[in-house]
Amino acid sequence: MPSPTPGSPNRVNVRRVRSALSPAVAKVVDAYERHLELERGLSAHTVRAYLGDVLSLMAHAYGLPDGEGEQRGEQRLDAIGLPVLRAWLAAQRADGAERSTLARRAASIRTFTAWAHRREHLRVDPGVRLVAPRRHRTLPTVLRQDHAADLMAASESGAAERDAVALRDHAVLELLYATGIRVSELCGLDLDDVDHDRRVLRVLGKGSKERTVPFGEPAERAVRDWLADGRPELAGGDSGRALLLGARGGRLHPGTARRIVHQALEAVPAAPDMGPHGLRHSAATHLLEGGADLRSVQELLGHATLATTQLYTHVTVERLKAIHDRTHPRS
Structure with a gap:
């Protein structure tokens, strides 16, 4: 697929497009941003993604593909009907967007149009009839259990x-694999979020939803060693109550955690390369392989719906089929 180019529907200058909107439409966009931040409690990254999709659609609808602040005709929200939504997706597809990207952006726009209809900014909701290409479901890459053991060793x-x-890197790896938490959740942990006696973490997940996640003795040892002999050496004025620290004493950055995982896996022969989310996939898969029920894994991972967790049942089935093909005499 060709990569997006400046001025294409896959890449717009959101700041310039936003500044080119009429006062009435800009007011709606501002209200939607407040809705995402305050009412839905979404992360700053997610809010940016949602707004980016909306502004990309508006750039297309109002003739602002280059985001240069040049308005073409009257900007009316009701002008964004189903034909405009379909043309917007078609332009992105022609510009090289993947099916998964189109599916995500269509879902994002359906969220916006449904909100706008509820708030009476739109007379009808065109998003309910918007159909995007179904994304190809790909199974996540996971570690074999022996690879995970070699990684921790x-x-x-x-x-x-x-x-x-x-010591910090070891604590990072143990916690990621032991709990299956997201890298953002890991880096957001404070000292008070660790209950050493009960061996559980208090985790603040997506949508500011809090959950309790247990971890085992190896992770507990790694965290205690880090707190006793590692953190005091790195701690400084910017450390605050952060559990995990960067080399300069500030809170550990997700990018650093990703580098830790990639570099650690280089020491494990034949193990696939992956980041923190790969360890999350691996933790979920190994829990199911060990007999955990789907609902419990859903709660541990902080998935909003069981459908997301069910992906891991497909992973375990595929692994079982591979083992059967290799080992059964009549496979």
């Missing part, structure tokens, strides 16, 4: 030298 060996960064 190599990390523990490095931490045995008691270097502060190595």
Whole structure:
């Protein structure tokens, strides 16, 4: 597929497009942003993504593909009907957007038009009839259980030298795999979020939803070692109550956590390369393989719907089929 180019429907300058909107339409966009932030409690990253989709649609609808602030004709929200929505998606597809991207953006716009209809900004909701290409469901890459064991063993060996960064990296890997939490959730943990006696974390997930996630003895040892011999060496004026710290003493950045996972996996022969989300996939898959029920895994991972968690049942079935094909005499 060709990559998006400046001025294409797949890439717009949202700041310029927003400044080119009429006062009436801009007021609606501002109200939608407040709805996403305050009423739905979405993260700043998610809010930016939703607004980016809306502004991309408006740039297309009002003739502002380059985001240069040049208005073409009257801007009316009711002008964004089903034909405009379909043409917007078609333009993105022609410009190289993947099916999964189109499906996500269509869902995003349906959310906007439904909100606008409820608030009486739109007489009818055109999004209810918008159909996007179905995304191809791909199974996530996961570690084999022996690869996960080798990863933790190599990390523990490095931490045995008691270097502060190595102790932190070991705690990062153990917590990610033990709990299956998201990298943003990991980096957002404070010291008070760890209950050492009960071996549970208090995690603030998507939509500011709080949940309690247990972890095992290896992760507990790794965290205690980090707090005793690692964190004091890195802590500084910017550390605050953050559980995990960067090399300069501030709260650990998700990008650093991703680098830790990628580099650690390089030490495990034949293990696939993956980031923190791969460890999350692996944790969920290994829980199901060990006999955990789907509802419990859903709660541990903080999935809003069971359908998301069900993806891992397909992973375990595919792994079982692969084992059967390799080992059964009549496979």
